[in-house]
Amino acid sequence: MVDDTGVPKPRDTNVLTTLPQNDKEAFDDMHMSGEKKSLDDEDSEKVDSNKDDIENDCAYTALPQIVRELVDFEDDPTMTVITWRFFLLSGTLTALGAWLTEMGFFRVRRLSIVITAPMPTSCVRQTTYVPYSIYFVQIASLYLGRMLASSLPQIRIGFGKFSFDLNPGPFSVKEHVAIVLAANTGAQNNLGDYVLAPLRIFYDKPMNGWLAILFMLSCVFIGFSFASFARVFLIENPITPFPKALQQVSVFNAMRNSMEENAVVAQKQMKAFGAQLMLAQYAFPFVSSLAFLCWFSSHPKAQFLGSGLGGAGFLTLTLDWSNIGSQCIYYPYWAQVNIFAASVIAVWIIIPAAFFTNAWDSALYPIQSQTLFLKNGSDYPTSALLTTNNDLNLTLFEEIGPPMMSAQLRWNFFFAYVAYVGAFVSCALFQGPMLWRTFKSYRQPQSKRADKLTQIIRRYPPVPLWWNLVLFIIPVIILTILTAKGVLYMPIYMLFIGIAIGAIIVLPMGYIYSVTGYLMDVGYFNELFYGYAINAGGSRHPVGSLTYRVISGQCWYEAQMMLEDMKLGHYFHIPPRQVLLAQIWGICVGVPVNYATILWVCNTKGDILSGAVKDPNRQWTGQTIISLNNQSIAFALVGPKRLFADAIYTPLLYGFLVGALAPAILYLLHRRWPRARFDLCSVPVFANAFQTYWGNISVSFFTVFIFGSINHLWIKRYHFTFWKKYAYLWGAAADTGYNFSLLVIFIAFSAVKTIPMANWWGNNVDSVERCFHVPTQGIAS
Template sequence: MATFAATGDTIPNLQYKASSLDLKESDEKAEGVDFVTTKESIYLHDDIDWDSPEYRDIPQIVRDVVSFDDDPTISTITFRTVVLSAFYVAIGACVGQLSFYRTTSATFSVFFVILTSWPFGRALARVLPAWRISLGPLGSFSLNPGPFSTKEHVLIGMAANAGASGNWATYLPANAKIYYDIDMHPAVALFFGWATAFIGYSFAALVRQILIYDPQFLFPLSLQQVTLYRSMHGTSEEHDIRTRRQMNVFWILCVAMFAWQFFPEFIFPMTAALAPICWFGRKNHTANFVGSGIGGIGVLNFTLNWSNITSTIITQPYFVQVILFTGFVITTWILIPIAYFGNLWGSPKYKVMSNGVFTKNGTAYPFLSMLTSEGQLNQTVYDEVGLVYAGAQYMWAIFFWYASYISAFVWMGLFAGPKVWAVIKSHYTKKNVHNDKLSNIMKAYPEVPLWQWAAIFLASAVTLLVIVLKGNIYMPLFTYFVAIAFGGAATLPMSLVYAISGFSMKVGLFNELIYGYMIDVPGSSPHPLGQLAYRIISGNVWYDVRTVIEDQKIGHYMHIAPRAVIFSQILGSVIGLPVNYAIMRWVLSSKMDYLREIVDDPNGQWTAQDLKSYNTAGVQYALVGPRRLFQDASYTPLWYGFMTGAVAPLVVWLLHRRFKRANFHLWNTTIFFANMAEFRGNISTGPLTQIILGTIWNFYLYRYRYKFWSMWAYITGAALDTGFSLNLLFIFATLAAAGVTMPKWWGNNEQSVERCFGK
């Protein structure tokens, strides 16, 4: 049992079987959550003494997955690595950027990259000549240094993962065009994106020693990728047979999903939201609101659209799925009906399921007319219009964002404080706190030196400084430095949540609150785009650190030099951003009427609801400002979100200390509050289907059919995500680009594709 050295508190190894919330192991194991039945392990290490100092702190799931042997001489960064990385980054960046503008979407699957880059890499190893190419004073390289290696394979996946994330910084030029008809110069948009990404990369140095080298921080998604890499790279005949079977199933499921997605996305949209309550309720208003998954609360609403499900039913631990579904039930099936039918919290004057902004009488808030040509607040117009208001769902989202932000820090202090403090002390005592086998293997590879991290940070910071000083993003200079400081402060607590659960939480609206108070001084521009730029700089740090650290954990498990890992990640970001930008311009030119809500998308997908939420926050916190907001009684209760976020983790921690075997520490309040803060918007049809399928995959199959799960779980999720992504690209690049539309018929009703009439 792995414990905190200082306190004896269990570090939760939050893998699937342990998160079942119904542990059936012996009393000795009931407290811990780090067991996996050894007899079902894919890889056995019979010659290892697990009680020795090098191995005893390594969790069982890690022992079952990773290798404890390494060959430092095999190739890493090669011509093949760079070429295949560029290819997969370009594909992934297209899918990642398209997802920004949709209500739901499956992310580009790194498992697709893992499965398909391996045969391509081996093919290049067979056909490329072994020529040596000179780079002058920089040296030379070989086109074909020998067999395609496991480490090359892993680095290609890392590059694709870094470049396919969609780059959050493109929100700024997209919002500028959609809501303010401002065309940001391409150079400003690109360098703003690169700089914010690489500042996040440099901040990874702050948390490496804690999260990478401590074997208790698992990064569940990393372990899943490692499992697949090791499965594919075995040398025995059994491994070859296993890999062939997996690849065959992968392509069958991928093609099947590609073909199927034409139905919910184009031909038969009704399959995306099956609403039996609507069908039996006919035109009853209450029945249709309750049963509808598009614009309603989606009770007993099922979906056959993979974008509403995604492979998170496999990749997220089951305890996380339970927390997420619980949060959904509370916010969507309980709070929304209370507001909607009880006419509470401003409903129906302010539409409860809207993330837009309203005047006091419920009309759309005219934020454009309140800005002068210099980006200042037109006080005369504001005095006429008055305060900005929002619907109930968006208002309690603010409350829970505040709670989740504070909860992350309190949770870190209570559950991981001793570990963090031990690493901090080690910098002064020069005593290595991590002496496990994996960490000892990595001592053969030089770390990225501090001066290189500093150089990445300085280059990025200076680039952003120039953009801010030029006035391109409406952001006061002093707020830029505060954004970087707050981004750095959030890096560790947010990364801890991700490291133990695989749940990626947003920083939330706390940054907007700080920004609003900072610019509430004479001479500062309250333009909402300045607030969004601040949010991106302070929040993008954490998002990019998440990507960097997760892939560095894979490098740790697969024994790859840290410098090679960082190179592949930077390569992915450099290539990916221009593709992101090009796809953004493509979406804006072809879907603008949907994005501006001039025309309703019948499937409720091309809504850019995230961008709308960010603009709403900009209007609230920048244009109007928190000083004015919190003078109104409707906003005052939001302050209690901070108290809730501080107290809830303490309650869970005390319960965990008192009732060790109850596994209270699985109920992570940060994840719970962050999920309750998620704006559900137009689509509420996915969570019920997700929890049913998640229970099958990550509770029943993982717990009782582990061999089947370990063989097919990741393959299935990767294949279905990939089939969806390829279908989305195909429809967008062919049918949508050519203006082809599906004729209206029974399964594609122009009033309601799910046949929920009279909402």
């Protein structure tokens, strides 16, 4: 995390210099800059006559170097933003994305609590959903926007206040970014599907359509209000770069500059982008897991160690970008080291140790399974525990006892609790003084407390406080009425607790995301908390647990995505009010499409999604909603008090204690030996990576770390100019290529009828990675 040693403030009253100088240097080193440049880089910088002026201005130097390199500090206040072209293009592209992404919620194959056996490796590469890349939106909107700007006549349509220019002028970069902001917000699946789909499929109690849309909108808009209140800490704070937003900045710049005359560098950048638009992954799945140990030994232990699709994936590499992703480029290197260290300990050390010694009953309960088991190792009858009155079948429960979990799932819960508490404690200790200074600086004159980007954006009217209050109060009233009427199957006191917890976690979790791009998972904690809190009284209907997860989770996740989009608007100097309007428009388009998609899928595919009927084409898996329903039965109906009655679960709750103590110990060590950089040992990132369920697919983290090391330690450090021009762009291109190739595969092989790839050496029917002797149960030493 960012170092904050409490060094006294410099004399300059600008808030940017209130961050201790060694903190700013540490930030550059930890996150986006501080690279050792090549001689060519240094010479090129000397040529820029404006460079020295920028470097000597504290309003610029407060920003990370990569932000200064990528972002344009010139602003044209007359540039168009919200036009009819914006509504047309963003509405169309957002609706398309909302439909595709919501369909994917029901089609994607997830290894989760519903799985009862390891997935055959020959099935891993099947494509059952269509991804929707935001970079597709960037590309499509640019060409469509420029086409409209160049072809339509300049006439005014309508009367008086209800008129608009058919051609408002050139397709500006701000209008382009606003379209992407709307799609970023609305072209997603809404977490309301957690509630609406199980209600319709498992309980045959579909929610009224208008109430469902109000429910989905309300959770999102509360997240909007949370994001707006956190703006001063995470958007106007110069040391929160939001790496994914910077990646989009790089793509925007390259795309638009490539269309200018004599833009040789930008055109080269776009050629590099276009070169990534197709990746082989369907015909040759062997490259998805290069399990070297399996090639040299058929011994079961070596096979388990080497297999990335069913084993520990020791030294296994992958050449499939779907297993890598551009996080190896935009994650700070310190975060990648934390993630890799946690993965090595969890997957390469603890899993094999337990598997080979039958520790934690790994022979009885498959170690990499998330299935719930009876004590004899058979599947736990979760559905039979629910009575017709939606109560717990106590007679059956007393007979079978609490469900048993695999060893890996147990330590997943433990480290999830470590990560949750650790995020609060780490943020308070390491970032608390900096955040407090940021808050206090709000009393200073604006000219004395803003970095250059914030100075530019404050020329525009801010979002009024009453807008944020409306976005918060009206949704809360709606949710209160829905809860009081029993529509959400949740006690009303849990509604307010969920909203409060969602608000509390925005800042610490959002800060982690803003400096790393790493998304913290809060689902395990929400399940546990609801299971205990519901003992205070109220219905234990399983859907109530899902509703709570949506309210406490959707508000938080939406706030996080909103903040990232706000930062993108911040980088392009888009007025805050128009950023918020673009985001609200995206949600107003996306949510009705989400609901219509949920309704159609549940009405036409309900029997398949419930598991009563199998889909002959294997497209509609329903694994996600079955998993959600099982989890809600386990944590709401049964409850953690009964669930953890067995002694094997007693250690799990100590995760909260570890999460509180570990950051404090690291903080004290850092204060004592600051040069040792104990502040780079991030408890929340480490623990969150440790509890990530690899789902028998352990092929990614080693390759990601290798790519990340090459990127940060060699290319970025010694070839910074090249890295600045191509790194983010290449990562975005590879992500787009992966999405594009899946779209082609889906249309060609899955849209109408599933056509499996022919089996050959690179797509072996028994094991695509050619590990033919991987055991599925523990092995005695």
